[in-house]
Amino acid sequence: MEGALTARDRVGVQDLVLLEDYQSETAFLHNIKKRFKEKLIYTYIGSVLVSVNPYQQLGFYSSYHMEKYQGVNFYEMPPHVYAIGDNTYRSMRNEASDQCILISGESGSGKTEASKYILQYLSVCSASNDKVEHIKGRLLQSNPILEAFGNAKTHRNDNSSRFGKYMDIEFDHKGAPVGGHILNYLLPFTIQVHQASGERNFHIFYQLLEGADEELLSRLMLQKTPDKYFYASQGKCAKVSSINDRRDFLAVQKALKVLEFSPKNIDELLSIVASVLHLGNVSFSANEEGHATVDREHEIQKIANLLGCQFEQLLQALTHRTIEANKEKMESPLTVEQALYARDALSKAIYGRMFNWLVLKLNGSLTSKDRMRKNVIGLLDIYGFEIFKSNSFEQFCINFCNEKLQQLFIELTLKQEQEEYRAEGIEWEPVEYFNNKIICDLVEERHQGIIDILDEECLRPGEATDNTFLSKLEETVGKHPHFITHALGDSKMRKTIGYEEFRLVHYAGEVTYSVKGFLDKNNDLLYRDLKVTMSVSKNEIVKEAFPASELTKLKRPETVGSQFRTSLNRLMDILMSKEPSYVRCIKPNDAKMADRFDDTLVRHQVKYLGLMENLRVRRAGFAYRRTHDIFLNRYKSLCPETWPHYDGPSRKGVDVLCKYLDYKEGEYRLGKTKVFIRFPRTLFATEDAFQIRKHELATIIQSVFRGWRQKKKFITMRNAVTLLSSQWKKILAQRLKEKRKKATLDIRKFILGFMTRLKPRCPENAEFLDYVRYSYLMRVKESLPAGVLDKSWIHSPAALEETGVLLQQLNMKNLMLKYVKGVSPQRKAMMEEKVLASAIFRQKKKGYDESVGNPFQDKPKVEQLKPKMLATIDSGEQALYCCSVTKFDRHGYHPRSRTLIITSGATYLFDSKDGKLKQKISHNELRGISTSSLGDNVFVLHAPSDNKEKGDAIVQSTFVIETITKLARIAKKDQDVKIVDNSSILHDMTGGKQGRIDYVVGNEVSVTKTKTGLVVVAPAR
C-alpha cells in the first residue's frame, strides 16, 4: 500500500483515511470513482474494505492472487477482499480468537459474491488434509442449495438473496476448517406470493420446471411451462439470459448429494416446492352465501398428495376457520378474500419453514462432530439499508437491522481505536461521532419502542388498524427527535409526509414509511386449521416444520417484528463476541452494467452505508498509523542520522526522523509500537520527499554499484593478469632453464663429439657425426653448383671426404644428365662443331679461346645467298654454310671479295658482287686446310692444280675458327687441318709453282703482299 502512495493522483488513495478532506462526500466519491475507472474496485477505510461491484469479470481472483495475499502484511498489497480474508484468518490463528466479516450493501452490490470469494479464499488458503477437503467441499456446496431456495431474480439483482445469511466456519487449532454453521434471516414476506413485473420467484421453482426429467415432473404432477403457475409467472420473465436453470438444477442435485440429503428427503423437498406451485393455482369463488369455495378441487387433491395430507382436511382448512367461543368450537366459513389470504399464508409458511428445515439439515451435515476447541470465522451477508419511494414493514426491519449493525460498528471501531491508543500508551483522543443508539432504542426499546407498540396494536382486543397503530406511535414516541409524522411535522414537512406515513431519521438519512400492511405483516397469521392439517402430514419435512407441540402452546406465536428483533439481538451478541472486519459493498449503477458509475446512486449508498461516518470515526484520531519498524524502514533515508541504518531502537529512530522532518507537535504521536500521523498531508509530504530522495539514492546506489562493479572487475582482471604473468614467467624461466641445461649438455656432447670425431663411430661421437653429416648435407644442399661448368664444391669434413667426392660426381652426373636432356638437336650439332673446333684449335691457334663463347652460325644467312649462286650449286646439294671472305689471288695476291658456300659436296667461292662462281673445290679434292697458330684469319684450302682446277685457295675469313671447323666437319677433313707453327705456309700455284705466306708476330693483324708472297702480321699465341 505504501508503494501505491506514489500513484495517488491517478488511482486515488487506497485508504480513504488518507483523504485530506475527509469530511467531504464529494472527495470521497471522487476517489472511489477514480479507482473504479482504473478497475480498482477495492478501497480501504482503515481496515474496512469498500468494494464497488464491477459487473464484469476482473482477473484478480485466480489462485495466483490467492497465493499472493497469503500471509502478507495487510497494507503491503493493494486492497482486496482476499486481504480481508487473510487478515481475519491470520488473526484467528495467531490470537486464537473468533472473527467475523460483516458484508453489507444494497441489493446487487456484490455481497454474496464477496462472501463466496472469502469462503473460497479461506478454503484454498487454510491448512488441509483429506478429511478437511471433504469439509471444504461441503461448505462450498452449501451455497448452490441456499441460493436455489433463497435467491430470486429481482429488478436489482438477477441473483438476489432473499434472506440474510450468517455462516460460521469452524477451524481446529491447526487452522483447518472442520465444520460450519448457518444462521438464516429469511424475510418471510411478499416475494414468493407476489412478484412485480420483471421479477421471479425463488430460483428453485424454475430450476425444477426446466431441469426435472419427465418422470419427476409427472410424479410431481407438474408441466414444464412456468406460465401455468401463478406463483411463477406473475413477473412474466421466467427465462433470464444470465441464468441457466437447467445447469443450476444439476448443481443443486449434486450439492444435495454431497451434503448427504437422502433420496427421500430430496423427494419430499421437491414435493413441497411443487405443492407450493400448485397452491398458487388454487382459486376461490363465492357461493350464494358469500362463502369461499375452491374452483378446481383436483388442485387440492394434487397438493394433498404431494404434502401427504388429507384432501378433505386441506380443502376444509383452506375455506374454513375453527373459532372457539365459550369453549365451543365452531366452523366458520371464509370469504374469498380470507381464503386467498389463507392460501398465501399457507404457501409462505410451508416454504419458509421448509427453508428453515433446509438450513437445519445443512447445519446437521456441516457441524463438526468432535468437541475440541474451535475458533470460528463468521461471514455475514446481509441486506443493506433500503430507501425506496414507498417504504414498508420490510424496509423498516431491514433498516433497523442496519442501524444495529452501524451501532455495532461504531462501538467496535471506537473500542478498537481506544484499545489501540491504550495499548500504544498515548492519551485518549476523543472521537466525535454520531451515536445512533438513540434510533435503535426508538425501534426496539421494551414497551416504548416501535416494535413493541406494533405488537401491542396487533394483540390488543378491539379494532386495531394500521392507522390506530400510527396514532399510537404519535402518542408514545411523538416527541422523539428522530420520529416525525404528518401530524407532528411543521407545515413544510407536512408537504412531504402523507397521513398514513411516519418518518424515521436514521443515521443514514431520513426514511418515510407507509404504515399500510404493518399489522398484517407483523402478525403473519396462519390459521390454526392449516397448521393442524400440516402437522399430521406424511411428508416428514412438513411434519417436522409444523410440530404438533406448537398447537398445544397457549401463548400466541411471536410476531414477525419481535422475532426479527430477537434474532437480530442474537446476531449482535454473536458478532459482539468476535472481532469484526467489514466489507462495504456499493452498486455503481442500476443497469447492472460494467464501467458505469452513477454518482447520485453511489453518493446515496455512501450515505446510507454510513461510510462517511466510518471515515470520520476512523479519522477521529489519526489518519495513518504504522509500526515503527515499517515507518522507519521506509523513510529512514530522509534523515542523515537514520540513514542507512539506525542502531538504536526503532521507536527512537522514528522520533529522530520525525524531528528531522520537522513534524509539528500536534501532527504525530509515538506509541509503544506505532507512530500515529494525524493529517494525510504530513504523510504525503514525507512520501513525496521520499520519492525524490529515492531517485537520488538510486543514482548514488547506481554509481556506487557501478564503481564497485568496475573495481571488482578490475581487481579480478588485475589478479588474473598477475597470476597469468607469474605463471608465464615461471614457464619461461623453466623453459630457459631446460634450454640452458640442454644447451650445456649439447655443447658438452658436441665438444666430446668433436674431440672424438676422428675415431670410429662410437656413443661419444655418434651424435656429433650425425650432426656433422646433417649440417654438411644441408650446406651441400644450400650451395650446390649452379651448372655443369660450375666446378665448385664445399669443403667436406674429414669423415665425409669420400662422400663429398661421390656426391660431387653424382651431382655433376645429374647436372649433365639434366643438361644433356635439355640440349636441342641444333644445339647438339653446334656443340659437336664446337667440340670439333676444340680438337682442331685448342691450344694451337691464337683466337680460339675467344671464339669459344661465340656460337657458330647454325644455317646460312639468306641475304648472302644469291639466287644465282644457289642455281650454280650442284643439284641435289644444299648450302650448309655461307660467309663473306676475302680471297687472295695466287698470283699477285690481289684481294677479292668472295662469298664462300659449303655444301655437302664441295666448297664454292662466288664473286660477292655478281654471284659468278669463281672456284669450286669438291670435298674429295680438298687435300687439306692450313692456317697459322697466330691470331690471324688467313687460311689455305689445298686443292689440286691442273688446267681445270685453280689449285690452293688463300682465304681470309672474319670467322676463321668457324669457317675452318664447318668445312672440316662437312668435308670430313678434320684430320687434314694443319696448323703451322713455323713462320710460313707454302701453297701451290698453277704450273707447279709454289707461293708463300709469311707470318710475322705483331700486335696488329695485317695482310700485305710482297714480291714473294703474302705477309701476315698477327699476335702470337
Ligand SMILES: Nc1ncnc2c1ncn2[C@@H]1O[C@H](COP(=O)(O)OP(=O)(O)OP(=O)(O)O)[C@@H](O)[C@H]1O
Ligand atoms: N467482484 C465481482 N466481480 C464480478 N462481478 C460481480 C462481483 N460482485 C458482484 N458481481 C456481479 O453482481 C451480481 C450481484 O452480486 P450479488 O449477488 O453478490 O449481490 P448482493 O449484494 O448479494 O445482492 P442481494 O442483496 O440482492 O443478494 C453478481 O451476480 C455478479 O454478476
Ligand SMILES: [Mg+2]
Ligand atoms: Mg446476495
